[in-house]
Amino acid sequence: MPPAAAAENPFFSPSTLPFGAPPFDRIQDSDYLPAFAAGIAQDSKEIEAIADNPAPPTFENTFVAWEKSGRLLDRVQSAFSIASQANTNPQLQHVQAVVSPQLAALRDAIFLNAKLFARVKAIYDHLDTLGLDAESRRLVEVRYREFLHNGANLNDADKAKLRQIDERLSNLQTQFQRKLLAGTAAGALVVSDAAQLAGLDANAVAAASASAAAHDLAGKWMIPLQNTTQQPALQSLADRTVRQQLFENSWTRTEKGDANDTRDTIVEMAQLRAQKAQLLGYPTFAAYALTDEMAKTPDNVQHFLDGLIPPTRAKAESEAADIQAAIDGSGEHFTLEPWDWTRYAEQVRKAKYDLDDNTIRPYFELNNVLQNGLFYAANRLYGITFKERHDIPVYQPDVRVFEVFDRDGSSLALIYFDFFKRDNKSGGAWMGSFVTQSKLLGTKPVVYNVENIPKPPAGQPVLLSVDSVTGIFHEFGHALNGMFANETYPSLSGTNTSRDFVEYPSQFNEHWALYPDVLKHFAVDYRTGAPIPQALVDKIESARNFDQGYALSELLAADKLDLAWHALSATAPKPDVDAFETQALKSSGIDLHAVPPRYRSSYFAHIWESGYAAGYYAYAWSEMLDDDTFAWFVSHGGLTRENGQRFRDMILSRGNSEDPAAMFRAFYGKDPEVGPMLYYRGLSATP
Secondary structure (H helix, E strand, O other): OOHHHHHHOHHHOOOOOHHHOOOOOOOOHHHHHHHHHHHHHHHHHHHHHHHOOOOOOOHHHHHHHHHHOOHHHHHHHHHHHHHHHHOOOHHHHHHHHHHHHHHHHHHHHHHOOHHHHHHHHHHHHOHHHOOOOHHHHHHHHHHHHHHHHOOOOOOHHHHHHHHHHHHHHHHHHHHHHHHHHHHHHHOOEEEOOHHHHOOOOHHHHHHHHHHHHHOOOOOOEEEOOOOOOOOHHHHOOOOHHHHHHHHHHHHOOOOOOOOOOOHHHHHHHHHHHHHHHHHOOOOOHHHHHHHHOOOOOHHHHHHHHHHHHHHHHHHHHHHHHHHHHHHHHOOOOOOOOHHHHHHHHHHHHHHHHOOOHHHHHHHOEHHHHHHHHHHHHHHHHHOOEEEEEOOOOOOOOOOEEEEEEOOOOOEEEEEEEEEEOOOOOOOOOEEEEEEOOEOOOOEOOEEEEEEEEOOOOOOOOOEOOHHHHHHHHHHHHHHHHHHOOOOOOHHHOOOOOOHHHHHHHHHHHHOOOOOHHHHHHHOEOOOOOOEOOHHHHHHHHHOOOOOHHHHHHHHHHHHHHHHHHOOOOOOOOOOOHHHHHHHHHHHHOOOOOOOOOOOOHHHOHHHHOOOOOOOOOHHHHHHHHHHHHHHHHHHOOOOOHHHHHHHHHHHHOOOOOOOHHHHHHHHHOOOOOOHHHHHHOOOOOOO
């Protein structure tokens, strides 16, 4: 790279911003491709130098040197991750298509490097004689297993096959992401008559009008799709035909036989993963993927899920009967369908609990939830405080940045919040890191939370549903895991944990969203400042477990689909996607017609795009852990600094520095148990 070009590319030197935050004010889309090229080349050179070191292998010249490598690639990769997912465009999609197979090849080049593996193995084989501290031992163990998991023991011919499979999987993953984004955007519901939107409030109708106008559809109304099967507007839309159209747009978004159809893509991915697992000595990809998870085996996961299905199905069937009775009682005569559930469930909820979501929303204004709810709970538990910064450049104008201060007043971290839905933004919500904490590198955490909250027209308040409030608390739990990290090695820091453990802190943090002391601190009417009436709080609490049979059923159905796809053997015949999906749900006992999976196979981004292959069960598994933990908190005084500090010290700050099962057992005092989960879901009377 010529010196002039290097000087112009902001990635080629460390950021001078506080905490090493990305200089988004200087980053151009054209910077990513050359920065990736230079970063991959530099990382390759650094890894080769470690592998070729003529000195005998030591922890310092092998593991520590590896932890210090790849800084340029980390800088560009962390910035590109958010740009490509939350603010993408054709140029960035091109970069992703070019770079993804290169990154897959780099990973293979590292873990299939025989000389590097020989150094790692030499240290692993003498681990008990080296006198390493616990975290350093953990790093050696994790890296050694990672090598085995990635084919280090394969012969040269099989290594070549593995490289081919990984390169093709990388291309297919990018292809899937592109198709899903386009299919979701194209699946938006467009209507020509505002009367078809009867039931939506004025703000929602105005937002639909603004969305249509932004797509050159003046005089029409547009409701964009969210990433889940069910769509929020289904709760309010009065016109059953329009509800059905919106649902079917969602259900078939990537199954229209057009350029955005993902079915061939996901079948090839499933087959290649099965072949990869076989190559590495595993019967299925699920068996391969779960070896380093807390659950360990597919049988353990299936046993866990199978224990949840009977009480969940019974609850969902009871809820369906109540909803059908409400439909019949309304004077209408039709059989409950998926596009009817949320609307009539809301009517049942109103009848049972006299609770209307539109009555709640004025008390859940976004900034109040953020400042007086989220930050307040974090301060009560952990003593941290927040100050908004306007001098840190962002990748999109709506993004907000806060500096986080520890209980002693020292600067702890930066956190970015990207709340609003955009057409060029992937669906769902997630957390990530621009800078990972590491005592070795001297870095403090820079993290971000991404949501997909519909943005109201200019001048209108952002009023949230209970689910949106809970979602914000969820992602912030991940952020706490990243911000409280206290590891030496970046590879073990923060959220670099197993899939079925990483969701534990986030789901635990959800409990504080409606915790009485927190709720009364942020739930005030944005128009008057009046606190939420206790009668309304009581109704929210009474209705808390309403519809939980449905909620858990759609989650378990997605869990079972994920495991079914990744239980395919390498010799299994090519499946028909829809027939395979139908049979997988039927055989699992979670095939409820009115309760579709939270994600259908063809738009299940978690398992085809986001690293959750054979791991979507992690949400339910982590819920078991988080409910156990909340039960512990309740029995020890609830929202207190003492409890928060214990959780921070024993869980949130530990990253992957210890086996997660041992870490949980040390905090909880015993192995996880499902009783509190069933209780908090309203599926049993006692924890």
